Amino acid sequence: MMNDTHGDTSLNERDADFFENFPCGIILVGPNDIILEANATMAEWLDMPRTALVGKKFSELLNFGGRIAFETHVRPMLRMEGRVEELAFDLVNAQGDRVPFMANTKEQRSPNGTHISTQIALFKAIDRRTYERALLDAKNMAKSTAAREQEIAVFRERFIALLGHDLRNPLSAILSGASLLDRLGQGGRDDEHNKTLVNKRQFVVDGIKSSANRALNLVDDLLDMAKGRVGAEMEIERVAVASLGAELEKLVNEIRTASPTRDFVSNWTIDHPVEVDLPRLSQLLANLLSNAHRHGDEAGIVTVTGLTTQDSFKLYVENNGEAIPENVQATLFEPFVQGQGKTKKNGLGLGLFIVSQVAKAHSGQMEIQCDDNLIRFVFSMPRLTAPLE
Amino acid sequence: MLKQRHNVNIQGAGDRTLVFAHGYGCDQNMWRPVADGLVNDYRTVLFDYVGFGGSDLSAYDSEHYANLDAYAQDVVNLGRELSLTNAVFVGHSVSSMIGALACTAAPDMFSDIIMVGPSPYYLSDDTYSGGFTHVQIDEMLEFLDANHFGWSEAMAPQIMGNSDRPELGQQLTKSFCATDPQVAQDFARVTFLSDTRDILPNVQTRSLVLQCRDDIIAPESVGKYVHDKLPNSVFRLLDATGHCPNLSAPDEVIAAIRDFLLDDLAHDE
Incomplete structure (x- = not known):
């Protein structure tokens, strides 16, 4: 009380x-x-x-x-x-x-x-809700990061499995070439025999070189992967290149030397400055040319054209060959997709995937046009990183 | 098998079967007051879509259920398992459109479709006003992100799918709106971003559009649009307000359904 x-x-x-x-x-x-x-x-x-x-x-x-x-x-x-x-x-x-x-x-x-x-x-509940929202954001962030990591992990696993598998072929070829050389011995019984031996040896050495080159290409792919250039978003640095045509012509010349049986015709009409990551763009062109060389009709020529318009830069790579069915076109730029049919397997099926990644990194795009026994890969990108004022 | 997956509940024993499909939000219990009022004259089928209510949550797959066709296919499959012909589909909200899709996919399964608060498209374009904007849909998703309505991680499929201990599932069922947040988000997107205006003219099934007053989800103009585009439909404006007359005014909904189905008989005879 x-x-x-x-x-x-x-x-x-x-x-x-x-x-x-x-x-x-x-x-x-x-x-x-x-x-x-x-x-x-x-x-x-x-x-x-x-x-x-x-x-x-x-x-x-x-x-x-x-x-x-x-x-x-x-x-x-x-x-x-x-x-x-x-x-x-x-x-x-x-x-x-x-x-x-x-x-x-x-x-x-x-x-x-x-x-x-x-x-x-x-x-x-201002503080409480702010806190909860931050928790939720963190949770969503963790979830999307995990999903992305998972995606890359799966990609890399497939990559490594394929690489291991594909490296065996050229390495076995190199090994058997080496043992063949071993067995061929140093000299022959007479000049005629020596001459045959030199020819045989040269043939084996050429084979070893070509296999070693294939293995080297695969290792290059591996290095790209290790540097995070494949499978994750590609990071590039675009700078204005003074004489882009001449730079790209150098690359075409290298490929001419490496594939002497094939005719490569190039036309450059690059009248405006273009901002690109040159090493990456070279890789794109090299992959497109190699693709055209490998899949095009053996007798046909490969034509490469580079030109600029007011706003864009375009690269055309053409070869003769049968039209690519649309369902195949749709998957062509996906990783690990190998060309079908008669063409021999060469590489990891990453060539066109890397092409599409380089294109994307340049805010550009790839297109495939097929008509009259002509296959044309077209790369187009905005010429400059920022539009002109 | 699908009966379990969709937690099917069948009552009544009339000549005609009414299939009640819940809309966006909760589960089959939304239809309970209406279905209860019709069991004396009709066979009523209540079910949950996969991911909701008492359905088999482990059967849910985000990618598969990324469009309304997947839900319509489930309705058709379920109808086949129940050997339905000339049945009546009663859909609330987004289920109206799922039903429309099911009717075009399996024209003999349903002779009548009743749409409660239908909308074929919630956004707007030049010639159509659905009433929503992307920002508003994002706001709603934000609301759902912050509110799980009794859902807890403990209700994840691995536990719910534990058939050895069915009591566990029951014990965890707290609220009829409790939905896995991911499922809720997915279904919200499918519901509010789908555009099914094109299929309306193809629905030959006899249709009833039941429209509420002051419905912010499905405004009257949208209900009228649905009625205009359906080749064979009746429009009825209810006195009920809001988006869920099946809960707020079950008697009025029951009466409207009865009228529509009896009218059907009158025409047949």
Whole structure:
């Protein structure tokens, strides 16, 4: 009795204070979505007078996305289960800013189950919700990173398996060439025999060189992979190249030397500066030329054309050959896809994949055109990194 | 087998079968008040789409369920297992369009389709106004990200699929809106970004469009559009407000369904 301090205030007065100033927002909503009651705490949190709150539609306090979620989830749950707890959502205050809340809601029903009103108790939760959002962002980030890592891991696994498999062939060829040389011995019985021996030896040495070159190409692919240039997004550095035509012609000449049986014709009409990553672009062209050489008709020529327009740089590589079926075209730039049919297997099926990666890194694109026994690979990219002012 | 996968519940024993398909949001319980009111005269089939309610959650695959056709195919497959012919499809919200797709894929399965709050496209273009913008859909996804409605990681498929301990699954079923957040996100995207306007003229099935007042998800103009494009449809505006008359005004929905189906009989005779 000594500690009873309630004696001075009546029960009603206390209730009124409880309702108005209790440290939680209270909203009572009718079945037609109209706010019937709201306490002073709620009005203060939303920065609007209580009179502005009462009579308003509750859904008008929500942003549109919140309204959809309320309509599709919260209202059905209230009807079915009578209450929904620990809801997190934003309300829009008088200034139109979003204020984060946590809320418990309950449906008040008549004895026959009719919906009388919806009671909502709200707590302002700026820090809590910010924290939760950060957690959620971190979780989503971790998830997408993991998915990406997984993708790269799978890619690399396939790459290594294929590489191991493909390296065996040239290495076995080199080994058997070496043992053949061993058996051929140093000299012969007479000049005629020596001459035959020299020819045979030269044939084996050529074979060893070509196999070693193949192995070297595969190792180059491996190095690219190790440097993260394959399978992940390719990083490039675009700079203006002064005489791009001459630079690319050098590359074509190297390929001419390496494939003396094939005719390569080149035309350069590069009248404007082009910003490229030259080593990467050279790789793109080398792969396209090698592709044309390997898959084109053996007697046909390979034509390469480079030109600039006002905005773009284009490279065309053409060879004679049967049209590529559309379903094959669709997969041609995917990794590990090997040319079909008679052509001999050479490399990891990464050539055109790398082409597409270089193209993408230059914000450019690849296109395949087939007509009249002519296959044309077209690379086009914006000439400059930023458009001219 | 599909009966379990879709948590199928069959009641009543009328000559005609009514298949109730839940919309975006919760599960088959959305139809419970309406179906309960019709069991004396019809055979009612309630089911959950894979990923929702009491369905087999382990059968869910994000890539497979990336479009409404996959859901329609499930309806057709389920209908075949139940040997349905001349049945009535009753779809809420997005299920109206899933039903329309199912009707074009298997024209003999359903003689009537009832669409509650249908919308063939929620976004807008030059000649059509669906009522939504991309930003609003993102806001809703954000809301769903922050609210899992009783879903917890413990309800992941490996536990739910534990057939040795069925009580575990029951125990964990807290709320009929509890959905794996990934499934909820996927279905929201499929629902709100699909455009099925093109198929409406191909739906020869006798159709009823039930439209609510003040429905922000499927406004009246959209319901009228659906009615206009369907070759064989009746439009009925309910007094009910909001998007879920099956919960807020089941009696009115029941009456509308009865009228429509009895009217069908009158025409046949």
